[in-house]
Amino acid sequence: MAKRTAQDIRRRNRFDALRCVFAAAGPVSRQEVAAATGLSFATVANLVAELLEAGVLREAGHEDSKGGRPRARLAVNAERGALVGIDVAETSVQVELFDLALTVLRSVRLPLPQNDVRPDDVVDAIVTGVEGLSDATGASPRILGAGVSIPGLVEREGGVSVFSPYWSWRDVPLRSLLAERLPMPLYLDNPLKAGTVAEMWFGAGREVDDLLVLTLRAGVGAGIAVDGALYRGATNSAGEWGHTCLVRGGRECRCGRQGCVEAYVSTRGIARTVRELDAESPLLDPDEDAVVSKVARAAARGDAVAVEAVARTARHLGEAAADLLNLFNPQALVLGGWVADRLGEPLLRQTRDVIAAHALPATLQALTFQLSTVPDNPVSLGAATFALEGFLDDRETFGTVAAGRRAAREAKARTS
Amino acid sequence: MAKRTAQDIRRRNRFDALRCVFAAAGPVSRQEVAAATGLSFATVANLVAELLEAGVLREAGHEDSKGGRPRARLAVNAERGALVGIDVAETSVQVELFDLALTVLRSVRLPLPQNDVRPDDVVDAIVTGVEGLSDATGASPRILGAGVSIPGLVEREGGVSVFSPYWSWRDVPLRSLLAERLPMPLYLDNPLKAGTVAEMWFGAGREVDDLLVLTLRAGVGAGIAVDGALYRGATNSAGEWGHTCLVRGGRECRCGRQGCVEAYVSTRGIARTVRELDAESPLLDPDEDAVVSKVARAAARGDAVAVEAVARTARHLGEAAADLLNLFNPQALVLGGWVADRLGEPLLRQTRDVIAAHALPATLQALTFQLSTVPDNPVSLGAATFALEGFLDDRETFGTVAAGRRAAREAKARTS
Ligand SMILES: [Zn+2]
Ligand SMILES: [Zn+2]
Numbered sequence: 001m002a003k004r005t006a007q008d009i010r011r012r013n014r015f016d017a018l019r020c021v022f023a024a025a026g027p028v029s030r031q032e033v034a035a036a037t038g039l040s041f042a043t044v045a046n047l048v049a050e051l052l053e054a055g056v057l058r059e060a061g062h063e064d065s066k067g068g069r070p071r072a073r074l075a076v077n078a079e080r081g082a083l084v085g086i087d088v089a090e091t092s093v094q095v096e097l098f099d100l101a102l103t104v105l106r107s108v109r110l111p112l113p114q115n116d117v118r119p120d121d122v123v124d125a126i127v128t129g130v131e132g133l134s135d136a137t138g139a140s141p142r143i144l145g146a147g148v149s150i151p152g153l154v155e156r157e158g159g160v161s162v163f164s165p166y167w168s169w170r171d172v173p174l175r176s177l178l179a180e181r182l183p184m185p186l187y188l189d190n191p192l193k194a195g196t197v198a199e200m201w202f203g204a205g206r207e208v209d210d211l212l213v214l215t216l217r218a219g220v221g222a223g224i225a226v227d228g229a230l231y232r233g234a235t236n237s238a239g240e241w242g243h244t245c246l247v248r249g250g251r252e253c254r255c256g257r258q259g260c261v262e263a264y265v266s267t268r269g270i271a272r273t274v275r276e277l278d279a280e281s282p283l284l285d286p287d288e289d290a291v292v293s294k295v296a297r298a299a300a301r302g303d304a305v306a307v308e309a310v311a312r313t314a315r316h317l318g319e320a321a322a323d324l325l326n327l328f329n330p331q332a333l334v335l336g337g338w339v340a341d342r343l344g345e346p347l348l349r350q351t352r353d354v355i356a357a358h359a360l361p362a363t364l365q366a367l368t369f370q371l372s373t374v375p376d377n378p379v380s381l382g383a384a385t386f387a388l389e390g391f392l393d394d395r396e397t398f399g400t401v402a403a404g405r406r407a408a409r410e411a412k413a414r415t416s
Numbered sequence: 417m418a419k420r421t422a423q424d425i426r427r428r429n430r431f432d433a434l435r436c437v438f439a440a441a442g443p444v445s446r447q448e449v450a451a452a453t454g455l456s457f458a459t460v461a462n463l464v465a466e467l468l469e470a471g472v473l474r475e476a477g478h479e480d481s482k483g484g485r486p487r488a489r490l491a492v493n494a495e496r497g498a499l500v501g502i503d504v505a506e507t508s509v510q511v512e513l514f515d516l517a518l519t520v521l522r523s524v525r526l527p528l529p530q531n532d533v534r535p536d537d538v539v540d541a542i543v544t545g546v547e548g549l550s551d552a553t554g555a556s557p558r559i560l561g562a563g564v565s566i567p568g569l570v571e572r573e574g575g576v577s578v579f580s581p582y583w584s585w586r587d588v589p590l591r592s593l594l595a596e597r598l599p600m601p602l603y604l605d606n607p608l609k610a611g612t613v614a615e616m617w618f619g620a621g622r623e624v625d626d627l628l629v630l631t632l633r634a635g636v637g638a639g640i641a642v643d644g645a646l647y648r649g650a651t652n653s654a655g656e657w658g659h660t661c662l663v664r665g666g667r668e669c670r671c672g673r674q675g676c677v678e679a680y681v682s683t684r685g686i687a688r689t690v691r692e693l694d695a696e697s698p699l700l701d702p703d704e705d706a707v708v709s710k711v712a713r714a715a716a717r718g719d720a721v722a723v724e725a726v727a728r729t730a731r732h733l734g735e736a737a738a739d740l741l742n743l744f745n746p747q748a749l750v751l752g753g754w755v756a757d758r759l760g761e762p763l764l765r766q767t768r769d770v771i772a773a774h775a776l777p778a779t780l781q782a783l784t785f786q787l788s789t790v791p792d793n794p795v796s797l798g799a800a801t802f803a804l805e806g807f808l809d810d811r812e813t814f815g816t817v818a819a820g821r822r823a824a825r826e827a828k829a830r831t832s
Contacts, residue, residue, distance in 0.1 A: 005454050005455070005456070006455075006456060006459070008454075009425055018705060037424075039424060043422070075641055091762045131765075153778050162778070163778075210649060210650055222743065224743075226501075226643070226647060227645075229643075231642060232744060233744060233745025233746065234743070234745050234747045234781075234783070235778045235779070235781050235782050236747055236778075237742075237745045237776065237778035237779055238743065238744055238745035239743065239745075240742040240745070240776055240778075240779065241742070241743060243742060243776060244739035244742055244743060245735065245739055245774075246440070246664075247664050248662075248663050248664065248735075255776075257774070263560065305522070305569060308744035319661065319664075323660035323661055324658070324743070326656040326659060326660050326738070327638065327640075327654065327655065327656065327660060327743065328649060328654055329648070329649025329650050329651055329652075329653045329654035329655075329656070330649065330650060331650045339597075358661075358673070360653065360659060360671075361579075362569045362579075362652075362653035362656075362657055363580070363648075363649045363651070363653055363656065365651050366650035366651050367650070
């Protein structure tokens with residue numbers, strides 16, 4: 001049975017209160033946070049006191065008062081410290097520095113070797129990137145934590161890349177390897193989880209609690225948020241939608257199975273669709289990413305093969321998504337990943353029609369369906385958000401130590 | 417954003433504490449409840465005080481003390497009141513009376529008209545059943561609530577049967593119709609949700625928090641528990657696994673789509689599998705329920721068609737379940753519903769093999785897979801559990817009114 005300690009509940013409330021400040025267009029009052037989260041004013045006041053003391057929030061003036069006492073406004077204290085978000089992709093590593101408001105301050109991309117990428121190569125690229133950022137920032141605030149997204153199955157607590165599909169790594173203790181060379185707290189997870197967390201804090205997830213995020217890149221997956229929290233499953237592998245079966249006995253997938261969703265709507269899947277339509281198509285390219293970009297441009301100018309490739313991709317995507325929606329019945333479905341970004345509105349529109357024809361009416365009733373609005377790059381942004389979440393869990397700052405400090409100070413104030 | 421009020425948290429904790437007492441083989445101490453739920457001893461003591469006052473729990477002796485102070489033991493106060501669980505099925509309505517420990521006291525089954533079942537027929541059967549129970553119980557405790565399970569899509573808050581697949585009802589305000597004739601609080605939901613709640617309180621869900629329950633009857637669906645709570649989705653239609661696509665362009669389904677999971681592993685689906693294997697098979701019967709029972713018996717004595725029908729059902733079930741497991745990555749998968757019960761161990765064993773061949777390794781790693789151990793009938797038991805949950809939500813008993821009463825009494829105790 002779940003163990004929900006008072007600590008867990010407090011942590012969850014702290015996240016909700018802060019997400020609410022992030023979600024607002026400008027500074028907000030404690031009253032607004034209470035209204036948006038459903039927490040009592042007293043609880044919010046308490047959480048805000050803690051976040052102010054930790055320097056995560058700052059006072060930002062007062063609301064216009066119409067007779068009543070003016071209400072203090074709160075904002076994220078962007079200068080409190082920096083966060084790093086790292087997106088390890090197949091051919092390169094992107095390292096981004098964010099302030100505490102999750103605004104990008106600096107971004108570098110480092111190439112990986114073209115063949116036979118070893119764990120050391122990834123570690124070197126990450127360390128070089130982070131050190132470059134630190135140097136450049138000079139006297140800027142200290143880095144509170146770094147989140148690393150790496151494709152495949154990740155064992156989060158241990159910080160282990162259990163399986164990486166690109167490089168066939170198994171059980172690489174990436175966090176330990178990085179910890180020898182980087183001084184800040186490190187958080188490891190995969191791009192699917194990172195992209196979904198970014199969506200929860202900065203995208204469609206700000207509005208709803210039950211959310212699915214479909215990510216289309218070289219890999220394909222579904223990020224799941226239930227009741228406002230990322231759903232991971234028993235071994236952090238929930239959302240392996242890419243390797244569920246779309247067509248029994250269909251296309252071979254790189255996972256060894258047949259007919260997987262990924263074999264139809266990933267970069268490779270779309271390239272294969274083009275090849276099936278016209279084996280001589282000028283849209284074809286050994287670089288499958290390039291095929292998707294070419295398809296997007298050619299479809300926009302009405303090229304028949306490109307238009308049909310988008311239509312077939314929408315059909316596959318819509319049929320697979322309809323089943324997923326029947327299972328999860330979420331409030332919002334978001335289409336993300338650079339493939340979705342590139343194919344854009346035409347893909348969204350046609351996929352919506354396929355979903356409408358295939359999903360159950362009850363499933364469609366409460367659903368919104370949109371392209372991701374999270375600014376580029378959702379994966380490094382999400383990785384940095386993991387570091388933010390880690391900082392919000394820090395016991396020195398928010399745990400019993402801080403509570404004891406606060407209590408002692410309050411006792412002193414009472415006696416003096 | 418989710419609103420989690422202090423009231424919600426308290427309610428959730430109350431459920432957890434009580435589920436823990438139900439799950440125990442005998443009486444438990446407050447210390448054991450605290451250890452099992454992760455709640456603090458003070459919180460548990462508080463919740464227990466409330467449940468004792470409401471008469472839901474009772475003191476049940478003391479633990480053997482080895483030197484220390486003996487610990488009081490607690491048990492469910494079965495005599496506190498009765499609950500009714502009602503399972504509306506295609507051809508009959510089962511009405512069961514439970515004590516507060518959810519032990520069946522009495523059970524009646526009332527037939528529905530063979531054709532053209534109208535809402536009034538169902539209401540009449542339910543009212544007749546409940547009144548029969550009440551008469552028979554004579555001086556027994558009052559009924560605290562009744563839960564009604566009705567197939568199809570249910571709008572819970574309003575108590576409306578939005579769509580019933582058997583009778584093509586739409587928007588029948590069943591709870592309002594019943595409320596005119598039955599005096600107790602009424603709770604409406606569907607068999608999938610009821611069976612899953614029964615599993616959470618009395619089956620595999622006592623051990624884990626993330627759980628899938630596959631129900632095989634005339635209809636097929638997946639019940640989903642996330643983090644120890646039933647997952648309903650945006651319109652209470654989550655878990656519509658029966659109408660996700662197993663075989664593109666496959667068998668026609670009664671929903672109008674092709675290749676749905678239900679078309680393969682429901683009673684009708686299994687009857688069709690038998691017909692495909694041998695159109696003249698003596699296992700065939702106009703009553704599809706009878707076909708499943710015959711298949712189970714014939715397979716046990718080695719009948720070739722029956723053995724192959726079970727094998728094909730296991731293949732379909734396993735392939736569909738593997739995808740579901742890849743998406744949800746639960747700790748436990750339970751196979752329930754009377755079809756699973758009838759086909760039993762052979763179906764379980766073969767399905768397990770298919771799942772092992774199709775699901776991702778990470779998905780299988782932490783998974784247990786078993787037949788439901790919830791005693792017959794899980795649907796009426798689950799419906800009665802909804803009534804129990806409703807009673808635990810009752811503001812008169814557990815809300816601010818009761819808290820005010822308690823505070824006044826405590827204040828009085830202090831001053832006297
Ligand atoms: Zn695959
Ligand atoms: Zn169907």
